[in-house]
Amino acid sequence: RKEVEQDPGPFNVPEGATVAFNCTYSNSASQSFFWYRQDCRKEPKLLMSVYSSGNEDGRFTAQLNRASQYISLLIRDSKLSDSATYLCVVRGDYGGSQGNLIFGKGTKLSVKP
Amino acid sequence: DAGVTQSPTHLIKTRGQHVTLRCSPISGHKSVSWYQQVLGQGPQFIFQYYEKEERGRGNFPDRFSARQFPNYSSELNVNALLLGDSALYLCASSTATGAGEKLFFGSGTQLSVL
Numbered sequence: 001r002k003e004v005e006q007d008p009g010p011f012n013v014p015e016g017a018t019v020a021f022n023c024t025y026s027n028s029a030s031q032s033f034f035w036y037r038q039d040c041r042k043e044p045k046l047l048m049s050v051y052s053s054g055n056e057d058g059r060f061t062a063q064l065n066r067a068s069q070y071i072s073l074l075i076r077d078s079k080l081s082d083s084a085t086y087l088c089v090v091r092g093d094y095g096g097s098q099g100n101l102i103f104g105k106g107t108k109l110s111v112k113p
Numbered sequence: 114d115a116g117v118t119q120s121p122t123h124l125i126k127t128r129g130q131h132v133t134l135r136c137s138p139i140s141g142h143k144s145v146s147w148y149q150q151v152l153g154q155g156p157q158f159i160f161q162y163y164e165k166e167e168r169g170r171g172n173f174p175d176r177f178s179a180r181q182f183p184n185y186s187s188e189l190n191v192n193a194l195l196l197g198d199s200a201l202y203l204c205a206s207s208t209a210t211g212a213g214e215k216l217f218f219g220s221g222t223q224l225s226v227l
Contacts, residue, residue, distance in 0.1 A: 044218050
C-alpha cells in the first residue's frame with residue numbers, strides 16, 4: 001500500500017461547482033498534514049495545513065480524520081484559476097522519511113468556463 | 114524578500130556524467146530539503162539538511178549526495194547519471210525541522226539525461 005493515496009484524476013468541473021478531493025495515508029504515526037497546489041511545470045505551493053478540528057480558508061475547507069487516516073479538501077465556487085494539481089502531503093517522524101514530507105501523486109483539477 | 118532560488122533552471126546531461134544543483138534558502142531559514150519529481154508523480158524526498166548536518170535521507174542510491182554551507186545554501190550532487198534521473202529537482206527551505214514546519218519550494222531544476 002502506498003504511503004499517501006489520492007483520488008485518481010482528472011476532475012473536470014464547470015465554474016462555480018463544488019469539488020472534493022480525498023486522500024488516505026498508511027502510517028498512523030504521521031504528525032502533520034497539508035494540501036499543496038502545483039501548477040503545470042511549476043513548484044508546489046502550500047495551500048493550507050490540515051488540522052484535526054478541520055479548517056477553512058475562504059473557499060477551501062480541509063478535514064482530517066485520524067481514526068480513518070483520511071484527509072479531504074473541499075473547494076467551493078470553483079474558479080478558472082483553481083485549475084491545477086492538488087497534492088496531499090503528510091509528514092511524520094518515522095522510518096526512512098525522517099520527518100519529511102510524503103506526497104501523493106496528485107489530483108488534477110480542470111475548471112471550465 | 115527573495116524566495117527559494119535554484120540554479121540552473123534547466124540542464125541537459127548525458128548518461129554517466131555528474132551534475133551539481135544549487136539552492137539558496139529563504140533568508141532566515143536554516144533547513145534545506147531536496148526532492149525529486151518525476152513526470153506524473155508527486156515529489157519524493159531525497160535529503161534534508163539543518164545547520165549543515167544531514168537530518169534525513171530518502172530511499173535514493175549513494176550516487177546522490179548533498180551538503181549545506183555555512184550560509185545555509187545547499188548543493189545536490191548526482192554522479193553516474195542514468196536516464197531515470199531525468200526529473201524536476203526541487204529544493205525547499207524552512208526555518209527549522211519540526212513536524213509542523215511549513216516548507217517553501219523553489220521553482221526547481223529540470224534535469225534531462227540523454
